[in-house]
Amino acid sequence: MEDNVAKSLERLSLNATKTGEGKTEARDLKKVSEGRNETSEADCAFLSDSSRLFQLIKVHKQRIKEKQEQKNLREVELAKIKVSEDHVNLIAREFELNNSQASYQLKLQGGDLFKTMKALLTD
Known part of the structure; x- marks a missing residue:
């Protein structure tokens, strides 16, 4: 189980490094994946918080999309109404x-x- 987590973390670290985004996150991911003694609970908490943040962003975007779809449906319904x-x-x-x-x-x-x-x- 820990090997799978380490491999996943290493892949995330490499992807972040390749894209040039999140250099500090990539460094933290690399420390965790290498299993250095420097890895602390704070590093693990960072990873946990990041994944929660990404999940919250995903949920938020989904809610915005649903609201926009409802608004579009309402606009279509209103467009059908004829007024003098x-x-x-x-x-x-x-x-x-x-x-x-x-x-x-x-x-x-x-x-x-x-x-x-x-x-x-x-x-």
Whole structure:
């Protein structure tokens, strides 16, 4: 088991050195993989913290991607809603919005003029 870990650490160290990124991390990985007496619990903690950090970044990116997909789906749904041009002009004029903002607000309320006005007045 320890041999596999050492080999993995050595590969990580070599990859980091080849790319020129993370030179201190590469040095720490190399110390751990060589099994020097200098290797401390702090070095192992660094490796553990790094892997946790990478996992957190991966989860965070996945959440951002999911939120973006939900937003895109919502935008597609809103694009399907038809609104009256007269309603758009009325909302734009009365609430000092541009036409695209007024149209968006109407679509958020399903094209209902009165719901849109109420929502804009209460927000």
